[in-house]
Amino acid sequence: MSGTIPSMEGSHVALKDNTVIIVLGASGDLAQKKTFPALFTLFRQGYLPKGVHIVGYARTKMDLPEFHRRQTVYIKNKDDPEIKKKLDEFSALSTYVAGAYDQDAAFQQLTKHLEEIEGTYGAAEANRVFYMALPPSVFTTVAQHLRSNCYSTKGHNRIIIEKPFGKDLDSCREMMSALKAVWTEDETYRIDHYLGKEMVKNLLVLRFGNTALTPSWDKNSIANVQITFKEPFGTEGRGGYFDEFGIIRDILQNHLLQVLSILTMERPVSFSAEDIRDEKVKVLRAIPPVAREDTLLGQYVGANGKPGYLEDDTVPKGSTCPTFAATTLWIHNPRWEGVPFILRAGKAVNEAKVEIRIQYKEVTQGIFKDISRNELVIRIQPNEAVYIKLNLKTPGMATRAMPTEMDLTYKRRFTDAVIPEAYEALILDAIHGDHSNFVRDDELDVAWKIWTPLLHWIDGREGSPPKPEPYPYGSRGPKQLDAYIAKYGYKRTDRTYSWPVTNVSSL
Numbered sequence: 001m002s003g004t005i006p007s008m009e010g011s012h013v014a015l016k017d018n019t020v021i022i023v024l025g026a027s028g029d030l031a032q033k034k035t036f037p038a039l040f041t042l043f044r045q046g047y048l049p050k051g052v053h054i055v056g057y058a059r060t061k062m063d064l065p066e067f068h069r070r071q072t073v074y075i076k077n078k079d080d081p082e083i084k085k086k087l088d089e090f091s092a093l094s095t096y097v098a099g100a101y102d103q104d105a106a107f108q109q110l111t112k113h114l115e116e117i118e119g120t121y122g123a124a125e126a127n128r129v130f131y132m133a134l135p136p137s138v139f140t141t142v143a144q145h146l147r148s149n150c151y152s153t154k155g156h157n158r159i160i161i162e163k164p165f166g167k168d169l170d171s172c173r174e175m176m177s178a179l180k181a182v183w184t185e186d187e188t189y190r191i192d193h194y195l196g197k198e199m200v201k202n203l204l205v206l207r208f209g210n211t212a213l214t215p216s217w218d219k220n221s222i223a224n225v226q227i228t229f230k231e232p233f234g235t236e237g238r239g240g241y242f243d244e245f246g247i248i249r250d251i252l253q254n255h256l257l258q259v260l261s262i263l264t265m266e267r268p269v270s271f272s273a274e275d276i277r278d279e280k281v282k283v284l285r286a287i288p289p290v291a292r293e294d295t296l297l298g299q300y301v302g303a304n305g306k307p308g309y310l311e312d313d314t315v316p317k318g319s320t321c322p323t324f325a326a327t328t329l330w331i332h333n334p335r336w337e338g339v340p341f342i343l344r345a346g347k348a349v350n351e352a353k354v355e356i357r358i359q360y361k362e363v364t365q366g367i368f369k370d371i372s373r374n375e376l377v378i379r380i381q382p383n384e385a386v387y388i389k390l391n392l393k394t395p396g397m398a399t400r401a402m403p404t405e406m407d408l409t410y411k412r413r414f415t416d417a418v419i420p421e422a423y424e425a426l427i428l429d430a431i432h433g434d435h436s437n438f439v440r441d442d443e444l445d446v447a448w449k450i451w452t453p454l455l456h457w458i459d460g461r462e463g464s465p466p467k468p469e470p471y472p473y474g475s476r477g478p479k480q481l482d483a484y485i486a487k488y489g490y491k492r493t494d495r496t497y498s499w500p501v502t503n504v505s506s507l
């Protein structure tokens with residue numbers, strides 16, 4: 001069929017029935033905010049295996065009505081009769097077991113409960129999908145206890161785990177080898193939820209399905225690339241967790257680096273998970289560790305009635321943890337040599353935005369003066385869009401050029417499209433047995449190699465840690481930001497550019 005992407009046709013072992021999804025850490029924030037709402041949407045849309053059961057497991061003791069209440073706290077439009085009916089059905093197939101994370105007996109109780117459910121299948125096969133919505137401190141022990149006590153001998157077993165995968169190269173390797181000792185790579189699904197976002201998944205098609213873009217996708221045409229993450233709120237109450245990690249481990253080392261690898265990898269032989277991940281690893285291996293000189297760190301301070309990072313009671317006094325970072329990465333291969341890739345992320349900045357901005361080189365001088373550079377912008381969120389900033393002749397009698405855009409805003413173009421949440425797409429991929437949008441262990445290894453020296457410097461392992469530049473809550477970041485970006489050759493579009501309409505008479 002024309003336009004079909006083979007790996008998306010489902011050539012993997014898909015779990016079609018006789019499946020229990022076990023959510024470990026079921027009383028926690030991630031489970032309530034992301035996992036259960038995603039499972040509910042998949043259930044409601046008919047994507048979960050036939051006769052699926054969901055079992056929550058956590059230390060908190062609670063009865064079934066309380067579990068069902070917590071399971072549905074973040075589900076929207078609960079008063080809508082159709083949703084209410086589906087929610088009742090969802091609750092009817094969801095049960096809860098309380099137990100410790102480090103005791104065989106507790107996991108054996110869980111198995112007993114699973115076997116009771118599976119006893120109703122009346123079929124030989126019993127598949128189990130374990131979703132670890134847990135803090136990293138218990139990942140390894142839970143994975144080990146699951147393997148020794150709860151592993152189905154009558155079907156497929158899958159384990160889904162969430163970042164953080166360690167804090168540096170050594171701790172990641174330690175964690176990975178402990179997990180690999182008990183779960184095979186094929187059974188393991190490491191989530192980086194950015195890989196489930198629609199516009200990140202779209203990169204493969206945009207890049208490799210458009211001959212028009214192919215010749216310009218390299219150092220000959222591209223001057224610089226920015227991959228930007230902006231969040232308009234601070235750590236508010238989550239500072240204790242955040243301070244241990246910082247913005248680089250939270251966003252750049254994983255989410256933005258994943259986007260970078262798909263954006264820059266060579267064409268894979270096929271869209272199979274291993275072919276894609278082979279290419280991602282290859283390009284990541286061509287990136288040397290990020291240099292201190294290529295880094296700008298920031299920390300937000302109170303402004304406009306909003307508290308600064310250090311005013312959060314959960315943050316250690318005098319912390320130098322960066323809440324903003326701009327870093328520039330270089331890829332030493334024939335396609336990208338010399339092109340700066342600026343990865344930047346900030347908490348408590350002026351807007352919510354995640355985008356890729358590819359800025360093309362200057363047109364040959366001579367016939368034009370001060371003409372804007374072309375830019376291809378892929379907006380990941382909010383309001384998904386792809387637009388290319390082009391120069392056109394100003395309409396009318398004038399012959400001068402002006403910057404404008406070709407705009408593909410999803411909401412306007414695909415009026416009835418339902419864009420899935422990242423977690424919905426990824427849980428479904430795991431059920432279908434498709435690893436393409438999950439992180440392979442060697443990807444993690446090479447990713448940590450890029451960041452570890454810089455992180456050790458920031459952690460103060462090599463003397464006093466660098467002091468981040470202050471920036472006011474709600475600003476664009478530290479005042480040095482524009483000079484930093486300009487240093488790598490980024491030039492802002494001609495200020496006469498206006499969007500969404502341009503009144504030619506005012507030019």
Ligand SMILES: NC(=O)C1=CN([C@@H]2O[C@H](COP(=O)(O)OP(=O)(O)OC[C@H]3O[C@@H](n4cnc5c(N)ncnc54)[C@H](OP(=O)(O)O)[C@@H]3O)[C@@H](O)[C@H]2O)C=CC1
Binds near residue numbers: 226228377387493499
């Ligand atoms: N489909 C759509 O929805 C489209 C929307 N637009 C809109 O048009 C507007 C302009 O588009 P575009 O040029 O792409 O994006 P922007 O002008 O928002 O940003 C372009 C670049 O300039 C930087 N920048 C923004 N403000 C300043 C500032 N005050 N001083 C210095 N640098 C700054 C940005 O960094 P930083 O992010 O840090 O601010 C970014 O790197 C935007 O609001 C955009 O959303 C345009 C085309 C299509």
Ligand SMILES: O=C1O[C@H](COP(=O)(O)O)[C@@H](O)[C@H](O)[C@H]1O
Binds near residue numbers: 231250251354
């Ligand atoms: O992994 C994380 O991502 C979120 C941002 O996710 P998004 O899907 O809303 O873009 C971020 O807030 C959080 O700090 C980080 O741990």
